Amino acid sequence: MSALLRKTVRxxxxxxxxxxxxxxxxxxxxxxxxxxxxxxxxxxxxxxANLPEAFRNLIGTDFTTPAGYLRTETFSILGPVLFLxxxxxxxxxxxxxxxxxxxxxxxxxxxxxxxxxxxxxxxxMAAAAMCLTxxxxxxxxxxxxxxxxxxxxxxxxxxxxxxxxxxxxFGTVALALGCFTGRRGLANGVTGAAATITYVVNxxxxxxxxxxxxxxxxxxxxxxxxDPLVVGITAANVAVLTGITIxxxxxxWVSFGRRDLRA
Amino acid sequence: MSEREAIxxxxxxxxxxxxxxxxxxxxxxVGPGEAFGFLGPNGAGKTTTIRLLLDFIxxxxxxARLFGMDPRREGVQVHRRVGYLPxxxxxxxxxxxxxxxxxxxxxxGGVGVARINELAERxxxxxxxxxxxxxxxxKQKIGLVQAFxxxxxxxxxxxxxxxxxxxxQQTFYGMVQDEQRERGAAIxxxxxxxxxxxxxxxxxxxxxxxxxxxxxxxxxxxxxxxRRIEFHFSEPVLGSSFEHLPGxxxxxxxxxxxxxxxEGTVDGVIKEAARHQVVSLETREPSLEEAFLAFYRTGAxx
Numbered sequence: 001m002s003a004l005l006r007k008t009v010r011x012x013x014x015x016x017x018x019x020x021x022x023x024x025x026x027x028x029x030x031x032x033x034x035x036x037x038x039x040x041x042x043x044x045x046x047x048x049a050n051l052p053e054a055f056r057n058l059i060g061t062d063f064t065t066p067a068g069y070l071r072t073e074t075f076s077i078l079g080p081v082l083f084l085x086x087x088x089x090x091x092x093x094x095x096x097x098x099x100x101x102x103x104x105x106x107x108x109x110x111x112x113x114x115x116x117x118x119x120x121x122x123x124x125m126a127a128a129a130m131c132l133t134x135x136x137x138x139x140x141x142x143x144x145x146x147x148x149x150x151x152x153x154x155x156x157x158x159x160x161x162x163x164x165x166x167x168x169x170f171g172t173v174a175l176a177l178g179c180f181t182g183r184r185g186l187a188n189g190v191t192g193a194a195a196t197i198t199y200v201v202n203x204x205x206x207x208x209x210x211x212x213x214x215x216x217x218x219x220x221x222x223x224x225x226x227d228p229l230v231v232g233i234t235a236a237n238v239a240v241l242t243g244i245t246i247x248x249x250x251x252x253w254v255s256f257g258r259r260d261l262r263a
Numbered sequence: 264m265s266e267r268e269a270i271x272x273x274x275x276x277x278x279x280x281x282x283x284x285x286x287x288x289x290x291x292x293v294g295p296g297e298a299f300g301f302l303g304p305n306g307a308g309k310t311t312t313i314r315l316l317l318d319f320i321x322x323x324x325x326x327a328r329l330f331g332m333d334p335r336r337e338g339v340q341v342h343r344r345v346g347y348l349p350x351x352x353x354x355x356x357x358x359x360x361x362x363x364x365x366x367x368x369x370x371x372g373g374v375g376v377a378r379i380n381e382l383a384e385r386x387x388x389x390x391x392x393x394x395x396x397x398x399x400x401x402k403q404k405i406g407l408v409q410a411f412x413x414x415x416x417x418x419x420x421x422x423x424x425x426x427x428x429x430x431x432q433q434t435f436y437g438m439v440q441d442e443q444r445e446r447g448a449a450i451x452x453x454x455x456x457x458x459x460x461x462x463x464x465x466x467x468x469x470x471x472x473x474x475x476x477x478x479x480x481x482x483x484x485x486x487x488x489x490r491r492i493e494f495h496f497s498e499p500v501l502g503s504s505f506e507h508l509p510g511x512x513x514x515x516x517x518x519x520x521x522x523x524x525x526e527g528t529v530d531g532v533i534k535e536a537a538r539h540q541v542v543s544l545e546t547r548e549p550s551l552e553e554a555f556l557a558f559y560r561t562g563a564x565x
Contacts, residue, residue: 003369010366011355102353106409109317109347110370111339260320263310 004112008124012090016128019086020135026082027139030073034149037063053207066151067229070140075159075224079136083163084195087129087171092187094121095252096178099262108261118179118256122249125171133164151229158228165241166223170195172245176252182262219244270295270417270449271316275325278311286311286473288325293417298443298450300460300467300481308473309453310350313421316451317347329417343371346410350421350453352402360390360397360405364412371413382408386434399426407435411442418442420452424459439463461485486527490546494521497540505535 001009037044041064048056062068095118098104108114137160141153170191178187198218205215215221222240271293278285286308293299303309314320316327318334318341327334329341354363360383368374383390388404397405403426410418418439424432440463442448454460460467461481469476489512502516502523510526519542525532529546536544 003366003372006369007366102349102351103355105319105349105353106347106367106406107370108319109342109345109349110367111343111372112370113339258321261314263314263320 002116002120004107004117005120005123008120009127012124012128016131019128019132022082023132023136024139026078027074027136028143030070030078031140031143031147031149033073034066034069034144034147037069038148066144066149067155067227069149070151070156070159071224071227071229074136074140075163075229079163080166080199080220080223083129083132083136083167084170084192086132087125087167088174088188088191088195090125090128091171091174091176092178092184092191094118094125094175094178095256096182096184096187099178099182100184104261115253115257118175118252122172122175122252125175126168129164129167129171133160133167136160136163154232155229158232159224161233162223162228162237162241165238165245166219169219169241169244169248172248172252176248176255179252179256180259182259268295269293269328270297270330271299271451272328272331273312273316273325274327276312276315276322276327277324278315278320279323284308284473285323286315286470289470289475291468291475291478293449293451295449296443296447297466298439298452298464300464301451301453301470302455302457302460302467303453303470304455307470309455309470310421311473312470313347313350313419313451313453316419317342317345343413344416346413346415346418348406348410348418348420348423350425352406354394354402354405356395357393359393360388360401363394363405364390364408367409368412374412378414379408379412382411382438385438386431400428400431403427404431407438411438414446415448417449417451420450422453422455424454436462457488489524489526490529491522491524492529492532493545494536495519495542495544496521496536497542500539504538505532508532508535 044063063072095104098107107117137156140149140151140156144151173194174187174191177190178184181187199220201211201214202218202220205211205218205221219241222237225237226234228234228237269292271291273292274290276289277287279287284306289312291299301309301312311320315322316329316334318338321335330344332341334341355366358366364379364383368379379390382388383404386404386407388401388408390405390408392401394402394405403423407423410420420439424435427435436459439450439452443450450463452460452463464481466478466480467484468478496519499519500516500521502514502521505511505521505523506514508531510528511532512524512526514521514523516522521536523532
């Protein structure tokens with residue numbers, strides 16, 4: 001492990017720990033709600049049937065099975081929202097954040113290559129994201145059965161992996177925008193907006209004709225479709241999300257190596 | 264100076280920005296063990312030049328070489344031998360000074376604790392406190408320890424004494440001189456105040472509006488500087504007794520007050536004044552602008 005990676009990992013330790021507690025809390029909370037949702041399943045289904053189709057597509061309609069419940073509650077809304085807030089924040093902070101606060105100057109005055117700094121920062125971000133999705137999955141697997149939320153470990157792992165790949169795709173895009181512009185706020189804002197828009201496009205595509213052919217452009221299309229909680233990992237989905245990450249990383253690598261740092 | 268010898272060799276170095284000023288056609292060398300001052304008003308291009316030397320920004324044209332190497336292609340080897348203190352110092356505020364210095368020692372492949380402690384002690388720095396809670400001067404001390412700790416062959420210091428109290432400034436000058444004399448390190452020190460450069464450097468480049476105005480020995484520059492002196496005597500004296508002294512110009516007498524300018528040494532003037540009873544005398548360090556103008560005036564006379 002390089003000195004820089006050691007330092008970066010140490011720097012983010014506390015933040016990652018706080019996020020991990022949050023993720024564990026969310027997963028435990030949803031597990032605890034499962035029994036009461038099961039009891040009122042009939043009423044909920046009738047209620048859902050009256051909602052607009054677009055909204056049903058957004059949140060899913062099956063509350064009664066553990067897989068359906070997890071998909072709707074954990075992996076459709078709060079999970080990706082929280083995880084993307086983390087990943088996009090980490091990505092935009094990694095280079096552009098240090099550039100804006102000017103700590104990057106001294107860092108780059110040591111015997112490190114810019115591209116090594118980029119790589120180590122990315123690895124630290126990937127490791128932190130891995131920890132968070134692992135905490136999420138483990139909490140579901142460990143706490144879930146206490147509340148009758150029983151599901152195969154492999155299925156939870158598949159969903160967590162897809163969430164991880166989704167987060168890394170957006171996080172790396174934020175990293176690349178930061179590398180390109182040196183502006184943390186811009187990287188954070190633009191990537192956040194892109195995530196919001198592509199989320200909505202994906203959710204509305206089944207019911208809005210105009211959006212249906214845009215759907216493949218949304219990373220969310222390649223996240224839960226088909227449902228990893230039911231069918232496991234789909235190679236094409238992994239390829240698309242990983243592809244976004246790779247392209248974004250290469251863009252970051254090229255731009256950060258060439259560019260003048262901001263004064 | 265051959266290319267192999269020069270620690271810094273800058274040739275026709277130019278950086279242009281869209282609208283704002285960069286630097287234009289800089290050429291100078293800094294030799295081994297030399298303390299080189301880079302003097303100019305704020306905004307003249309001092310920091311831009313330093314950022315070019317460290318490969319933070321890339322030149323529009325021209326070249327910079329450190330130890331004969333390209334700071335872009337051989338940045339790692341170059342940076343290993345350079346200690347840098349930025350003009351606008353930014354540290355990781357949430358770390359303690361100690362943790363910060365340890366992390367940077369680590370980034371530099373390991374630095375002896377003894378050396379760090381010695382530097383910290385000399386600057387009277389308490390490294391156990393959180394950087395966030397430190398005064399500007401104490402942060403600057405961490406920056407200095409960080410720049411000096413790996414015994415670099417070249418120290419690039421951008422306005423190093425800003426925020427330091429006068430006592431610490433003196434310590435800092437002593438440290439720079441030790442690095443230069445005992446270890447043979449080369450010093451590249453940017454400043455906007457003449458006395459600091461005078462104190463530390465052997466040679467100085469004056470930069471103005473992005474261009475080098477001159478590169479000269481400190482002694483040469485000092486000899487040309489005009490110093491204003493005002494004497495108050497206990498009784499009226501004749502200005503004519505001063506007028507003929509070497510280097511004296513612009514003598515004016517108002518009763519018991521004599522106002523004059525001296526170029527170079529003030530020895531003759533002081534001895535002449537001592538023949539009368541001196542109530543008080545006032546003088547001030549010539550400003551950069553004055554030094555610069557003086558240099559040009561005498562340069563044009565030749």
